[in-house]
Amino acid sequence: MNILQINASARREGANSTRIANAIVARLRQAQPSARVTRRDLAVTPHPVLDEAALGALFTPADQRSAEQAARVALDDALIAEVQAADVLVLGVPMYNFGVPAQLKHWIDAVARNGVTFRYTEQGPEGLLKGKKVYVGLARGGRYRGTEADSQVPYLKTVLGFLGITEIHFIYAEGLNMGEEAAQQGFAQAEADIAAALA
Numbered sequence: 001m002n003i004l005q006i007n008a009s010a011r012r013e014g015a016n017s018t019r020i021a022n023a024i025v026a027r028l029r030q031a032q033p034s035a036r037v038t039r040r041d042l043a044v045t046p047h048p049v050l051d052e053a054a055l056g057a058l059f060t061p062a063d064q065r066s067a068e069q070a071a072r073v074a075l076d077d078a079l080i081a082e083v084q085a086a087d088v089l090v091l092g093v094p095m096y097n098f099g100v101p102a103q104l105k106h107w108i109d110a111v112a113r114n115g116v117t118f119r120y121t122e123q124g125p126e127g128l129l130k131g132k133k134v135y136v137g138l139a140r141g142g143r144y145r146g147t148e149a150d151s152q153v154p155y156l157k158t159v160l161g162f163l164g165i166t167e168i169h170f171i172y173a174e175g176l177n178m179g180e181e182a183a184q185q186g187f188a189q190a191e192a193d194i195a196a197a198l199a
C-alpha cells in the first residue's frame with residue numbers, strides 16, 4: 001500500500017492539521033505495517049500558482065515548450081505522478097477564511113489535468129484516479145461541521161469526485177481556538193472519527 005500524505009497548513013511546525021494527518025497515517029500503518037508513506041509538505045515546498053505563464057506552458061505542445069515552460073509543467077507532473085502512485089491519500093487541511101488553504105488549491109490545480117486525471121466524454125466528465133481512498137484531517141478554530149459555513153467538505157467531495165475519487169472520509173478537529181477544554185474535545189473528536197473511519 002502506498003500512502004501519500006499532503007500537509008496543507010502554512011505552518012511547518014506545530015500545525016494541528018498535520019497532527020491529525022500524522023495520526024491518520026499512524027493508524028493506517030498500524031493496520032498495514034509494510035505501507036510506504038510519501039509526504040509532501042506544502043509549507044516546506046510551496047507549489048506555484050496557476051497563473052498566465054503556467055497556463056501558457058500547459059497549453060503549449062510538449063515539443064514546443066521553452067525550457068522554462070517545460071520546468072513549470074514538470075512541477076505539476078511530479079504531483080500527478082505522486083497521486084497516481086498512491087492507493088491512499090491523507091490530506092491535512094486547516095480552515096482558512098472558510099475555505100481550503102491557497103496551497104491546497106494550488107495542489108488541486110496541478111493535479112486536475114484534462115486527459116490525465118479526468119477527461120470529458122460524450123456522457124460527461126470521467127475521473128481517471130479510480131480505486132483510491134482519501135482521509136481528510138480537518139483542523140478548525142471554530143465549529144462548522146455540518147453547517148452551511150463549511151465550504152471545505154462539499155468542495156473537496158466535488159473536486160476529488162470529479163477526479164474519480166469517491167471514497168472520502170472526513171476527520172474533524174474543531175473548536176481548536178475556543179479555549180483549552182474545547183481544543184481537547186476537538187482532538188478527541190478527531191480520534192473518534194479516525195477510529196470510525198478505519199474500523
Ligand SMILES: Cc1cc2nc3c(=O)[nH]c(=O)nc-3n(C[C@H](O)[C@H](O)[C@H](O)COP(=O)(O)O)c2cc1C
Pocket residue numbers: 009010011014015016017018093094095096097098099139140141142143176177
Ligand atoms: C489565516 C487564518 C484563517 C483562519 N480562518 C478560520 C476560519 O475561517 N474558520 C475557523 O474555524 N478557523 C479559522 N482559522 C483557525 C485555524 O483553522 C486553526 O487555527 C487551525 O488549527 C489551523 O490549522 P493548522 O494548525 O494546521 O495550521 C484560521 C487561521 C488562520 C491562520
